[in-house]
Amino acid sequence: MRWARQNGSTLLPFLDKAGEAFSFCEPPILRSVLHWIDTQAGGQILTETPAATGAQRDRYIMTSLIEEAFSSSVLEGAATTRQAAREMIRDQRAPRSSGELMVLNNYHAMQFIREQAGQPLTPAIIFELHRIVTEGTLDDPAMAGRLRRGSDRVVVEDPRDGELLHVPPDAGTLPSRLETLCTFANDLNPPPDQFLHPVVRAIVLHFMIGYDHPFVDGNGRTARALFYWSMLRQKYWLMEFISISGIIRRSPVQYAKAYLNSELDENDLTYFLLNQTKVVRLAMEGLQNYLARKAREIELVETWLDGTAYEGRFNHRQLDILKTGARSPGTQITVDGHKNKHRVSYHTARADLEDLLAADLLRKRQVGRGKAYVAPSDLTERLQGRKKGSS
Incomplete structure (x- = not known):
C-alpha cells in the first residue's frame, strides 16, 4: 500500500522535523x-x-x-x-x-x-x-x-x-x-x-x-x-x-x-x-x-393549529417556541434568549412572547431578577384547540 501511494503521491510544501516532505494520494x-x-x-x-x-x-x-x-x-x-x-x-x-x-x-x-x-x-x-x-x-x-x-x-x-x-x-x-x-x-x-x-x-x-x-x-x-x-x-x-x-x-x-x-x-x-x-x-x-426533522416538527405544530382560533396567527419564531414547549413542558424562554437565538431586535422578541402569552399558550414567572416565559404542561392540548373556548 505504501509503494502504491508513493507512486501516485502529490508533494506538499511542508517539511517534517527531519526535512522530509509531506505528501498525499487520492485513492x-x-x-x-x-x-x-x-x-x-x-x-x-x-x-x-x-x-x-x-x-x-x-x-x-x-x-x-x-x-x-x-x-x-x-x-x-x-x-x-x-x-x-x-x-x-x-x-x-x-x-x-x-x-x-x-x-x-x-x-x-x-x-x-x-x-x-x-x-x-x-x-x-x-x-x-x-x-x-x-x-x-x-x-x-x-x-x-x-x-x-x-x-x-x-x-x-x-x-x-x-x-x-x-x-x-x-x-x-x-x-x-x-x-x-x-x-x-x-x-x-x-x-x-x-x-x-x-x-x-x-x-x-x-x-x-x-x-x-x-x-x-x-x-x-x-x-x-x-x-x-x-x-x-x-x-x-x-x-x-x-x-x-x-x-x-x-x-x-x-x-x-x-x-x-x-x-x-x-x-x-x-x-x-x-x-x-x-x-x-x-x-x-x-x-x-x-433540517428534515425540524421541518416535520413545524408542520406538526401547524397541523395542530388547523381549524382552531390560532390557525395562521403565528410566525416561524413563535412556531419554534410552541414546538419546543410541546416537546418539553416547563421550558423557560427569556426575551434575550429568544432575541439572540433568532437574531431579532429586543422589541420583536418581546412582541413574539407577549403574543403567545396573550393567546394563553405561555405563562410568565419571576426568575431571579427577571421574567421568563414558561410552556405549560398542557400546551399540546391547548394547541390542538381542546382547551375550552379556544376554538
Whole structure:
C-alpha cells in the first residue's frame, strides 16, 4: 500500500522535523467523498427545506456555531454541558466555570472566522484567532496569541497513560513554518497542473497546525477553526451550518490515530484526509437529517393549529417556541434568549412572547431578577384547540 501511494503521491510544501516532505494520494474512495462534498456543499438544501428558508438561516448558523464551540471545547477537556453552553450564549450571561469560558471563547472564535472568510490568511489573523480561543484560560496569559518559546515544553501525550505521541518542531522554526502555511492557504489559483482540491487544502491546514503545535495550548481549537476559515474562503458556504467537532467527539481515538498514522507512515497525509472527509460527510448528512426533522416538527405544530382560533396567527419564531414547549413542558424562554437565538431586535422578541402569552399558550414567572416565559404542561392540548373556548 505504501509503494502504491508513493507512486501516485502529490508533494506538499511542508517539511517534517527531519526535512522530509509531506505528501498525499487520492485513492478512489477519497475522490468519491470529495465529489459528494462538492455536490452537496453549495447550500441547495437550505432552499429545498421549508424550515431553513428566509429568516431561519441565522438561527441555524447560530445553532451550528454553538455546537462547534461546545464540541471543540469538550475535545480539549472542557467540563460543561451542551444545555448550559447554549443557555449561556443565548442569554448572554457570564461563564460560570473554566469549561464554559472555553466554550464562549470558541464561539467568539467561530464568529471571528466568519468575519475573516473574505480575507487572505496572515500570521496576524492566526495570532488573533489563538488569542480569542485561549483568552482567560492559559496559565500564562501573556502567551495568548504568541508563538511558544524554546523553553516551553509542548508535546502531545496519551491522556490515558502519559505515553509520548508527538514532539512538535523546534520553536525557532515556527515563524517560517507559519509563513509557509499562510502562502499555502492563500494560493487559490495555482497552474492547472498543480491543482489542489479545496477540501484537501482545508484539511491540510488543519493537520499542519496540529503537527507544528505553534502555541502552548489551544492548538486543536485553532486548527479546527482554520479549517472552517479555509472552507468558507473557498465558497463552501454550507460549512456555516455544520459542526465537525461534534462528529470528531464521537470517535476521538480515530481522530488521533489519523494524525499519528500520517506522521509515522512517512508523512502520508492520506490517512488524515480519509478521516476528515468522512467527518465532513457525516456532519453534512447530520445537517440534512436535522433540517428534515425540524421541518416535520413545524408542520406538526401547524397541523395542530388547523381549524382552531390560532390557525395562521403565528410566525416561524413563535412556531419554534410552541414546538419546543410541546416537546418539553416547563421550558423557560427569556426575551434575550429568544432575541439572540433568532437574531431579532429586543422589541420583536418581546412582541413574539407577549403574543403567545396573550393567546394563553405561555405563562410568565419571576426568575431571579427577571421574567421568563414558561410552556405549560398542557400546551399540546391547548394547541390542538381542546382547551375550552379556544376554538
